[in-house]
Amino acid sequence: MLNISDHNKHVDAHLDRFKTVKGLETRPHYKILNRLITLVAILAFITLFLPWTQNISGKGAVTTLKPNQRPQSIQSVISGRIEKWYVQEGDFVKKGDTILFISEIKEDYMDPNLVENTKNQLNAKNQALNSYSSKYGALASQIVSIQSEKNLKLEQAKNKLKQANFKIKSDSIDLVAVKTQLKIANTQFNRVVQLNSEGLKAMTDVEEKRLKQQEVEAKIITQENKLLTTQNELLNAKVELNRIEAEYNEKVAKAESDQFTALSNQYDTEAQVNKLKNQYANYSIRNGMYYIKAAQNGYINRALQAGIGETIKEGTPIATVMPSEYDIAVETYVNPLDLPLISKGAKIRIWFDGWPTIVFSGWPDMSYGTFGGRIVAVEKFISDNGKFRVLIAPDPEEDPWPKQLSIGSGAQTIALLNTVPVWFEIWRTLNGFPPDYYEMNQKGGKTKEKK
Template identity: 30%
Template sequence: MTEISPVFISYKNIKMPRPLMILCIMLVGLIIMSALILMYVPWVQTSHGMGRIVSLAPNGKVQFIHALVKGRIHKWHIRDGSIVKKGDVIAEIVDNDPLFLDRLQAQKNSFTAAKNAAGIATETALTNVHRQEQLHKQGLAARKDVENARIKYESWLAKLAEAESKVASAEVMLSRQTRQKIIAPQDGQILNTFAGDTATLVKEGDVLAEFLPVNLDIGIALDIAGMDIPLVRLGQKVRLRFDGWPAMQFSGWPTTSVGTFGGVVSIIDPAISPTGKFRVIISKPKDEYWPPEKLLRVGVRVQGWILLETVSLGYEIWRQLNGFPPEFPVNTTNN
């Protein structure tokens, strides 16, 4: 019988501890399970962007209320934060000369009287032209008399046109000076007032107040990096988190997110914005719920995740480690 070397006898007598064996089995199982998870668990790629709530309608943005005429602030009818209706008086402006309107009215009356007189004289001159032409046909008036009558008629026509022009200018001036009540263009709220008290002089076009309309058509303007913008398409779904609303967003599993709101891509800017990114406008779908508009104020910050393609978890980890862009969609139209 062959003798066994003492080294192998010692190795044969070594027994692996049971806890270590269990640990090895668990590690092997964990490796297999991790590989299966990385291969088969789906992950929704997203393009993350920061943005703000904006008003989409031109008449729904923040507006500046200007002075229509020069003068002095006579009375304020509002203050910061006041709610106004369309047509409500915001401020009254008076001219530095308290008799300026009276003098304008008197000037207009004078021009009107001159126009009426020129009109009567023009009609008389036209009648004289007809009379001189009739007398000329009968041989009772010279040709020179007819021509003088026509010249006089043309002269009065010019004076009548000049008088009408002066009346029109006076009416425009008077109309502009009577528009000294600054009114609200639509329902909204006064954000700030920029002029002072009754001693403040304003010029035509000076900003008096900052105004924000109500019933805004709001949307979300997200800034998306240039590496992701080729992957964004019109109609893509978006998950949104508004500042002030508690939420938990799982980027790869949007269905498990809590406290986020749905949106859809409606506009993609073709040119880069001053921030160095591309602006993407997100609108509210009809079947989604957003907080009330009175709580979603214009300018509130928003985080958005545009939902892209679905890939495996392992591919997404590999992509993130290598800094590659998300998966490009295979079947899509060029929007």
């Protein structure tokens, strides 16, 4: 309606004319409530400008800084049967103390004299190896002797060959001399025949010259036979030289063959000796593995195997041991979204389960019961729980961690980032923006960077 008519004007309703309303204004606690609301609004407004430390929270557990200080299981290297326990749960053991004794169950190692028998076999093979070595040396000496004898025989045969050559030359000269004598005898005979025909020489002279001519012809035949005999001796000397060469080469070849056979047997025996040494060492070490010993000082947490007579395989955990000396640390897990804000050396606040704590995540100075730490390692691969593992060690600049902490107890962590006003943190959270953070520089100081 346009309210044009004066008759349509509404009469203003005044609440003051009601007695109840007047009573509310006069009540004292109404004024107190208004003051409280005003005070809370002022405090809330002031709070928006208070400093707030951005942080990343995580949840983890107490662990040790080094892997060899964490609870570990004692395993058997060989399979066997449990014969005797030397400790019980809760006992303190030193490095080298016997925890358990097992007996052999494999038939290849059940001989009680296995190590001694193997040692005897090793000694026998060593003696055989020495024999082959001596045989090889003897054959080497024999080859040297054969070579020396061969050289002497060859020298002797060469001397005979030279003698035959000289004798051939001598016989050849004699043959030439005899042929010369024959020419002279023929000349003399012809001259005597001519003088006889002239009557100057007697017939007896002719017969004498003929006889001498025949003697010289006989000498020629004899000398030729002698020359042929000498030539045969030369051929025999050459044949003997070749025979000696072939004979002694055969002897040397046979001796070298025997030498190589001895050398081959020596190498084969040497391989068997090395194999037996390996077996002897393995058997000796295996005998020491029947007694399972502690690898370091610690406490027996739990026996994982039962009583006497139980058979275990190699690699089977037998008991768990907690080292007595360790450097405490905390492993926590952060979301992948927060991983870029985590860096090695960053400061962390930690509070432990069962330890009295009052925590204000944005105001670490007001927190009570928290302890300082520094990040020493950040896992580069995501864990099975979908988060990244971070390892934290005590901060040497802060108060030491409680000595009563046990490995495996729960712990919660807060990684401290940049300090901003509360209104900025609320605005950032509502908009889903990442927080600001400090990045450690090389000098150990902080460099502010906005992410």
